[in-house]
Amino acid sequence: MPPRDIYLLSPRLLNPETIAVAFAKTSRSPDSFRAIAAELSDEKSAQFHEKWVVGYGHASVAEHAVLHLAFENVSRLAIECIESNRLASYTEKSTRYQKWGPDDFTLPPELEIHPLKTEFIKTCQFLFQTYADSLAPVRSLIEARTPRRENESEEAWDRRVRSQYVDTCRFILPAAANANLGMTANARLLEHAICKMLSHELVEVRQIGETVKQVARAETPTLVKYADAVPYLVESAQEFNNRSPISAGGSTDWCRLVDYDPQAEPLVLAALLYRFGDMPYSAAVQHVTSLSPQEREDLARIGLGRLGEHDIPLRELEYCAYTFDLVMDQGAYAEFKRHRMMTQTAQRLTTHLGYATPRLIAEAGFESKYEQAMLAAAELYEKLAGFSPAVAQYIVPNGYNRRILTRFNLREAYHFCQLRAARNAHFSIRRLALRIYEELARVHPLLLKYIHLPAETSSGVEADYFIHT
Template sequence: MTHFSADEQAILAPYVTNLDQPVFALQHLPEEVIAVLFAYYSRSRESLRRNLLDLITAGDLDLLATTSIPASGAPPELGHAQAKARRFHEKWVVGYGHASVAEHAVAHLAVEDVSIIASKVIEDMRLASYTEKSTRYVAFDTKQYYPLPELQGTAADATYHDTVQALFQTYNALLPDLIEAVKRDWPRGPQQTERGHHTACRAKALDILRYLLPAGTLTNLGITINGRALEHLLTKMLSHPLCEVRQLGEQLKTEARKVIPTLLKYAKPNAYMAETEIAMQSMAETLLESVDAVQDEPAVRLVQAPDDAEATLAAAILYSHSQQPWSQLLNRVRHFSQAQRQNVIDAYLSRRGPHDQPLRALEHLTYTFEILVDYGAYRDIQRHRMATQTRQMPSPQHGYSLPEDVVRYGVQETFDACMQRAAAAYEQIEHARPRVAPYVLPLAYRCRVLITWNLRELHHFVQLRSAKQGHVSYRRIAQDVYRAIDAHHPLLARYIRVDLEDYGLGRL
């Protein structure tokens, strides 16, 4: 353990949570300085605190060595690292390819007035955390949609604006009466407050009406992401075919460079990404024939499942507790009786508490599903990013979801009219600018998505998304995913926690 003099302790105290323990947190330091300090672990025999002290006392960082932090926060000099920190990043991150250093710097970014379509591009990045404006708790107004500069100067521009404004007007006109109708169907219980009852009924009404919101609806989201992942995200965005996404990429880069400038210096459009997107689109149009919509297409289809799944899982469970090579161990487990394999799997999973996730051996089994789902529900499903997702954009070809409650509350005629108007607008916009046509479609319209999950993540997805408080659209997807696994591998499905009930008001 490194020991510090009284003067050294006074210098270090503002920046670390303790001076004498092997575990401590860093505080009041710029993100790039933190990345430098962690990077020194791979190049220095000294402790982090000693390296930080050396940087401060040598004047290599623009830090004020004070014995206390002012009431307003960190000293004003903490705002910027000086040239040596920058040169360190240039040398190790750029010169020697040590990109992992950038993972120690984190940016917190607020992105407001971004379309739902663009938000899905951002949220494709696995290694980040997102919080997005909720369609369940927030009502949207007629001004909250992206204007599509690609359509300026075309006849389709007026069609787009008129259609999305009509969708918002219908959404807002229906909301008050729908809240009251839900309240009549679901009277307040004796243990429920008036406010709690109103909140639950309003959420139910907004869940129904979210199907009317166009995909061009503006949303807000918060992002927490490390520098390495952010550079990759920016590169993807700057290379994207949609104008909105490219502009957002530039704005994100500008603001993030104010926090971690060196780590994002080389984020720029990528020719491979941009050109391959164009080439694949052209090739698909040349090689693939247009087809009519599939009638009665199932919402969930299991298209690929592991062979010999029970033996594979049992062997994966036993692997870390043995010294045998995989092939030998798997062959041995294949000769187990059914009861022996079941005992291994049961011993691995049966001790789980109510909040315990399965252990990691389940990640060795993967399942691929093709899911046909309304775009509103896809927004929630996409959040399970520990998976490989390949999606098609929503299209009138796949039809739209008709919620049972739309029929129940007598607004189907209005709902269908909105869908038909949006489909007609889509056709006109597609003729002018194909890539932006999905912006006009309500969230009720369906898209296909191909998702490969490992079995451990499937446990998480099914349990969370089938829960009572979930939206009916994705609850049914989660239930159908469970049923598909149960039909294919019933022994493995028996350990998945699923709620197969239906609920009229999930958040009472």
């Protein structure tokens, strides 16, 4: 019998398109991957991809070609499109651990020759100056309340203090603020990402899409070559823009569980039994439905009770899903959007849903300056929105609220709530994670019983960290 062999096709020796072809060819060739790769050249790989991936649509082959893209000085608004791809990986400059300088923002290309250009730059500079001015008073307050521990180094103490005051002051930064971002993606995903960027309503995003295409072609000349704007995406967006009723009215509750299956508890338990049995699913459901409450509790304990804080729950939790209509500050959304297993639909960022004020801003005596910054942004927002609601988003600070529709399953709910309700998470997203947990525990107490959360409530976090949201 031939021996088992497991090895790397090293990207140091083979380019990404060649690796993808070497894997693809195993479908028809009895040769080893090494032997297949040895026969390949860049040219032969390109021919293969033209024929199979581009010509016959065998697109999954392109997933074996992986690229690492570095983005520098792109606006956090543009990053929303870049990070909207579920199957890619990202790391971004943190608003929690880094500070922004006075010119670290993007002038939207739409304003290059627009009468509002000067006002945009001035308002951005005002926001960045207010941000810079807020750092010292909030820092002093935190330092006074966070005494240095015995044997704690200056550096460690600074880190502890910094995350708290920077967390608070970030509410003032507008969506035009720049960031750096690392992205790892396969060529199939990247082609789709470029298409989305080239179809985007913002010029900055379209420009980034062109550059990504150009940069990626140096590494995968064939696989992203045909990425282009998609009329379906462009035209549907244009038509919906003309039809969507614009109104900030409606429910005042910022976290509404708008859809869930009241029967989901027995369905998830039945799926867990199904996995380890040999009956049809309907029989498993019937069986669970006939059990006593205590017997169902036992099943839930077996399925979830041993979960450690960092364990990933069994996949059967995905048979239960929830839809939420949420309002959260833009800073929280920037973190929320990173949860790729969720389906998320964010409305455009506006100043119409009000803004949050962190308690520390008020306690540091900075509230009136904070309000002035928020009002200046709102004033320019209205002027810009008259020209383009898409471009107007750039001026909106992180403190303003945004509405997001999201649907996710119970497995992702465990992950999100545990990660984001943790004490080291930002207080905005902690409040959200705890409230989502509270809503889920209300409707499915048995399934939420084993989640690991700190002993806090969303209203407690809200009272501790905000004067209003």
